[in-house]
Amino acid sequence: MPSIGEQTPGGRFRRQPGVSGGGSLRYAEFVLLAALVAVPALSRDAFFVDRIGRFLLLAVFALSVDLIWGYGAMFTFGQAAFFGGAGYVAGMLTTREEWILPVPLGVALVAAVAGSALLALAISYFTFSGRGALRGVEFAVVTLAVAVALERLANAGGSITGGQNGILITSRLGPFHRGHSFYLLAAAVVVVTYLGLKRYLRSRPGLVFRGIGQNEERVELLGYDVPRNKRWTFVLSGAIAGLAGALFYVHEGIVSPAAVGVGSSTLVLLWVVLGGRGTLIGPVVGAVALPFLTARLSGTLLDTWLVVVGVILVVVILVIPAGIFGFLAREKTP
Amino acid sequence: MSVLAVEGLTKSFGGFTAVDDVSLMVEQGEMRGLIGANGAGKSTLLHLIYGRITADRGSIRFADVNVTRLPVTGRARLGMGLVFQVTSVFDGLTVEENLLLGALPKEPGRSDPVDRSEVGRVLEVVELSGARHRHAGNLSHGEKQWLEIGMVLLSRPTLLLLDEPTSGMTHAESRRTAELLHQLRAEKATAAVIVVEHNIEFIRLVSDRVTVMHRGRVLADGTIDEVQDDQTVQASYLGRLH
Numbered sequence: 001m002p003s004i005g006e007q008t009p010g011g012r013f014r015r016q017p018g019v020s021g022g023g024s025l026r027y028a029e030f031v032l033l034a035a036l037v038a039v040p041a042l043s044r045d046a047f048f049v050d051r052i053g054r055f056l057l058l059a060v061f062a063l064s065v066d067l068i069w070g071y072g073a074m075f076t077f078g079q080a081a082f083f084g085g086a087g088y089v090a091g092m093l094t095t096r097e098e099w100i101l102p103v104p105l106g107v108a109l110v111a112a113v114a115g116s117a118l119l120a121l122a123i124s125y126f127t128f129s130g131r132g133a134l135r136g137v138e139f140a141v142v143t144l145a146v147a148v149a150l151e152r153l154a155n156a157g158g159s160i161t162g163g164q165n166g167i168l169i170t171s172r173l174g175p176f177h178r179g180h181s182f183y184l185l186a187a188a189v190v191v192v193t194y195l196g197l198k199r200y201l202r203s204r205p206g207l208v209f210r211g212i213g214q215n216e217e218r219v220e221l222l223g224y225d226v227p228r229n230k231r232w233t234f235v236l237s238g239a240i241a242g243l244a245g246a247l248f249y250v251h252e253g254i255v256s257p258a259a260v261g262v263g264s265s266t267l268v269l270l271w272v273v274l275g276g277r278g279t280l281i282g283p284v285v286g287a288v289a290l291p292f293l294t295a296r297l298s299g300t301l302l303d304t305w306l307v308v309v310g311v312i313l314v315v316v317i318l319v320i321p322a323g324i325f326g327f328l329a330r331e332k333t334p
Numbered sequence: 335m336s337v338l339a340v341e342g343l344t345k346s347f348g349g350f351t352a353v354d355d356v357s358l359m360v361e362q363g364e365m366r367g368l369i370g371a372n373g374a375g376k377s378t379l380l381h382l383i384y385g386r387i388t389a390d391r392g393s394i395r396f397a398d399v400n401v402t403r404l405p406v407t408g409r410a411r412l413g414m415g416l417v418f419q420v421t422s423v424f425d426g427l428t429v430e431e432n433l434l435l436g437a438l439p440k441e442p443g444r445s446d447p448v449d450r451s452e453v454g455r456v457l458e459v460v461e462l463s464g465a466r467h468r469h470a471g472n473l474s475h476g477e478k479q480w481l482e483i484g485m486v487l488l489s490r491p492t493l494l495l496l497d498e499p500t501s502g503m504t505h506a507e508s509r510r511t512a513e514l515l516h517q518l519r520a521e522k523a524t525a526a527v528i529v530v531e532h533n534i535e536f537i538r539l540v541s542d543r544v545t546v547m548h549r550g551r552v553l554a555d556g557t558i559d560e561v562q563d564d565q566t567v568q569a570s571y572l573g574r575l576h
Contacts, residue, residue: 204438204445207427211435214424221384222489223410223440278426 029281029325033194036288037187046179051295053183054251055288056190060244062271062283063193068237069269070277071201072230073213075136077265078123078143081150082241084259085119086112087249088154091167094250105171109246116242117235124231133227135216144262151261166256173250182251189247193240194280200236201280209233213278274316276323285325335362337493337526338383343392345382352378354550355392360493365519365527367541367558369534371571375550376530377419380495383528384416385409397492411440415491415524419498421478423485425471429462432470432481436488453488459517460484461510476507480514487523494524500533512539546571 040052061083068074093101093108103111127134127142134142154161161167176185200206208229211219220226249255258264268287275286290309297305320327338360345353353375360366368376381387383394385406393402401409424432433456437448457463460480465473470481479499486494500508518524531537537544537558544561546554548571554564561567 207431207434208438210427210431211424214426215422218422218424219435221386221406221410221416222435222485223407225407225440225442228442 029279032281033191033284036284037191041180041183041187049183050179052288052292053186054248055291056183056186057244057248057251058268058271058291059190059284059287060186060193061241061248062268062275062287063190063197063280064237064241064244065268065272066277066280066283067197067201067240068234070272070279070283071206071210071213072233073136073216074230074234075140076143077140077262077269078145078147078150079237079241079268080260080262080264081143081146082116082120082238083245083248083268084154084255084261084264085150086116086242086245087169087252087255087259088161088167089115090171090246090250091169091255092160094171095167095169102171105173105250108171109243109250112246113239113242116245117239120235120238121231124234128227128230128234143265147260147262147265151257154257154260161257164257166254166259169250169253169255171250173247177251186247189243190284193243194284197240197280205229205232270313273323274313276326276329279323279325279329282323282325286323336360337362337364337397338528339395340379340383341393341395343379343382343394344390345378345387346390351550353382353389356547356550356552358545358552360526360528362525363519365515365529365540365542367537367544368528368530368547369532369537369544369561369571370547370553373549374547374571376547377497378550379547380416380497380528380530384414384495386416407440410489413490413492414495415486415489415493416495417479417482417486417497417499419501419530421475421482423470423473423478423481425469427470428467429457429470429473429481430466432485433457433488436485440489456484456488459514476503476510479503479507479511483511483514487518490524492525494518494527496527496529498530498532500531500536508533508536509539512536515540 037056040049043049061079064082065076065079069076089112090105090108093103093111094105095102123142123146127139154166155164157163173182173185176182201210208219208224212226212229216226245259249259271286271290272283273286274290275282275284277283293312294305294309297308301308316324322330336359338358340356340358343353343356344351356375356379368379370376378387382389385401385404385408389402393400395401396409396414397412399412401412404412424435427435430453433453434448437453439446454463457466460483462473462477462481462484465477470478473481483496483499499511503511515527515529519527529537529540541558543556544558545552546561546564546567553570554561554567556564
């Protein structure tokens with residue numbers, strides 16, 4: 001019988017497989033990710049490739065939601081605050097002409113990501129700390145309130161936010177602003193984010209965060225500092241959404257109040273649900289496939305495309321609540 | 335040397351006093367059984383000791399530290415480990431990941447290496463080596479309970495608290511759990527154990543001393559034979575079991 005009371009020198013903590021689900025997905029997800037980012041680049045249609053590049057940035061936005069909701073069970077209605085908020089910061093810093101403004105785009109992008117991270121830190125300070133720490137629906141309501149408040153603020157911001165018209169962003173992403181080069185930039189961001197999150201989720205704090213998503217009280221009873229872990233993962237999620245948002249809206253050339261609102265925050269949830277939360281690859285596919293499908297259908301089914309998209313979503317949610325890749329990654333009971 | 339010293343512990347919920355002026359000493363190397371009828375206050379006492387609920391009065395000293403007002407995370411880091419009546423393993427994580435969550439350092443910023451061979455040994459002790467990469471949610475109830483014991487053991491607890499560990503287990507699983515606790519003691523994997531149970535046969539198998547609780551108070555304290563012979567205990571608790 002083995003003994004467990006004695007200490008022996010052993011190997012270091014090694015990274016664990018299975019963050020993205022069962023073995024069947026372990027390699028398939030990389031093949032799929034590679035295909036998703038490589039195949040469109042072969043097209044000569046610059047407009048098409050540019051559009052897929054936009055969807056890839058939306059996929060990064062979806063990954064930021066999947067991190068906290070899919071793995072940490074922190075349901076949020078306000079993730080667009082970081083995504084759209086970064087667009088506003090980038091827009092304001094590059095277009096206003098006062099004080100030290102405008103600043104170079106690189107500085108504005110860094111400031112936009114930092115701004116989103118700071119906003120996430122501020123929200124987490126009030127929601128995760130102390131005896132009144134919020135979970136579940138309470139947390140979702142707070143994020144909803146943040147989204148509503150920011151949308152109103154953007155609307156009422158006058159010359160600072162551009163009011164209802166938003167801000168026209170005239171800066172360009174240098175040689176990466178359009179077509180294939182923009183696509184390559186977006187593909188690089190999604191791949192780096194994807195692999196970075198995979199690595200994080202297999203790390204020690206990532207394992208603790210996944211434990212929190214499964215059973216927060218058990219993690220606390222084991223002695224871990226749950227609020228601290230949630231706070232920094234939420235900040236990471238905000239920064240990722242901020243990076244995606246800043247690039248997305250600079251590429252769009254305009255950011256308006258809807259960018260920070262509940263509508264945008266809800267849309268990203270649909271992509272995550274469709275693809276399968278807690279799988280990483282699922283939200284990436286959902287964020288590319290659903291907007292792609294929407295764009296295609298809106299061109300052919302002028303009046304009924306929304307109904308068709310709605311029916312697809314309802315069927316997926318009813319038949320496979322775990323989403324497409326959540327279903328594929330499930331572990332079969334022996 | 336006592337691992338745990340509880341003195342005059344009292345807890346009321348509204349007008350109901352669940353734990354009433356309870357004092358208890360648990361010595362190094364001891365396995366203490368805590369029995370009593372439903373509502374006697376056993377589980378409440380266990381959760382007061384662990385800090386999931388706060389005492390109205392009294393004190394708890396653990397490892398020579400007054401932990402009466404210390405939150406659960408602080409008590410866990412000092413060396414208390416709790417295994418729930420309803421298993422609370424991480425269903426969506428693999429068996430090995432569950433154990434790693436027990437083994438990792440709990441203090442922020444610490445990055446000590448984890449002894450993987452010890453994780454492997456615990457997997458063998460709780461007889462889950464073959465399920466290492468399976469999701470914990472696919473284990474049987476008994477296996478989940480052993481996994482939870484393994485997870486808590488890897489945090490190297492000085493005091494292991496078990497809340498009705500055999501609840502829902504088969505007879506064979508209960509006997510295996512008793513063997514597991516004896517093995518842990520033989521290997522000094524934990525300094526002391528407190529077990530709350532209804533299963534008297536299990537208590538007889540694992541306990542050195544037994545504390546009987548009745549209506550929030552300690553009714554009797556002694557070896558299992560002493561408390562079984564106690565007239566008051568027979569009248570108020572054990573008599574009902576036969």
